[in-house]
Amino acid sequence: MPTAPFPAPRAAAAPSGHTVAIDIGGTKIAGALVHPDGTMTATTRRPTPRGVDGDGVMAAVAEVVAELSESPLWASAVRCGIGSAGPVDASRGTVSPVNIGAWREFPVQERVVAELAAHGADLPTVLAGDGVAMTAAEHWLGAARGHANALCMVVSTGVGGGLILNNQLHPGPTGNAGHIGHISVAFDGEPCVCGGRGCVESIASGTAIARWALEQGWTPSDAAPDTASGTASGTAGGGGDATAAGVAAAAAAGDPIAVAAFDRAGRALAAAIAATATLVETDIAVIGGGVATAGDTLFAPIRRHLAAYATLSFVKDVQVVPAMLGTHAGLIGAAAAATMLLPSSSS
Secondary structure (H helix, E strand, O other): OOOOOOOOOOOOOOOEEEEEEEEOOOOEEEEEOOOOOOOEEEEEEEOOOOOOOOOHHHHHHHHHHHHHOOOOHOOOHHHHHHHHOEEEOOOEEOOOOOOOOOOOOOOOHHHHHHHHHHHHOOOOOOEHHHHHHHHHHHHOOOOOOOOOOEEEEEEOEEEEEEEEEEOOOOOOOOOOOOOHHOOOOOOOOOOOOOOOOOOOOHHHHHHHHHHHHHHHHOOOOOOOOOOOOOOOOOOOOOOOOHHHHOOOOOOHHOOOHHHHHHHHHHHHHHHHHHHHHHOOOOOEEEOOOOOOOHHHHHHHHHHHHHHHHHOOOOOOOOOOEEEOHHHHHHHHHHHHHHHHHHHHOOO
8 A cells, every 4th residue: 555645844833932042152242032023122242252261251141141131021031042153062051162262161051041040030941053043043034934944054264054854953962963064075175174074164164265265376356355254264465355255256356266266165065965955855055154145156156066966856956045134143043943942932
């Protein structure tokens, strides 16, 4: 007898109540109360402290929580989401952000829970890496909305990401599932900082794009604008913008080395997108981050190479689109991750 078809994926229930959202990055620590429709109230931010110990960084997080607690809506908060630069270990509630040297295996979730309680809010709390948070945001309100199975990526100084499977956020046991930047796409590629070889990040990050272009003899132009923050890789002699933004500007003007640098990055990203789609049947890849602001300079080679990698019937129609939420993705994503990973708090 024929087998029954798989059930249709179930959409996540609409959230109820407000969510305390905290977004922790290398330059800023932000907070907001996020409404069930995704709008934000009482948004606040502090610069990420430099030259301090772990408690000094945490003091800025505590200030953000304290300011949020002054909102009239504080009493209606029912959950808390923390989005942080990684690496993260959500199973232990710890973070070791590359760009926050004072935090190594820092128990940020436990410390935030204590701060919430100190201000009268005993809330269930979730920790998510920034790539996972961005994925939750784009599925809730952005470019992946309406897609039951999606890969979302952040392409900046590094390459991170996350997965939506069957309409559910899939962070994995430690919160690192979907970390596409450390999939190997070049068997004989150069060593990656992670210890692997030929990783997507070692080819397609903003840092890698600029480094490769410089190694091939590209010379930054003084006229190249710095339009993609977060992609710096240092400067070269002679001045000009020696970042991925500078390479993107040169590629748009037809510089052959710059064009080749983005073609190489696009091919690496296409191979990883096709591999992910083949493995778990995602039908869309959403790409955000500073490098994605290059627009078609990045997206055109991705789509061109994808046609050669995604050839099976069930992956050949995978879409590649830019992220929609931009700078709001961190806070919205922290709230979305909490809503999706704490289902009992949204019932």
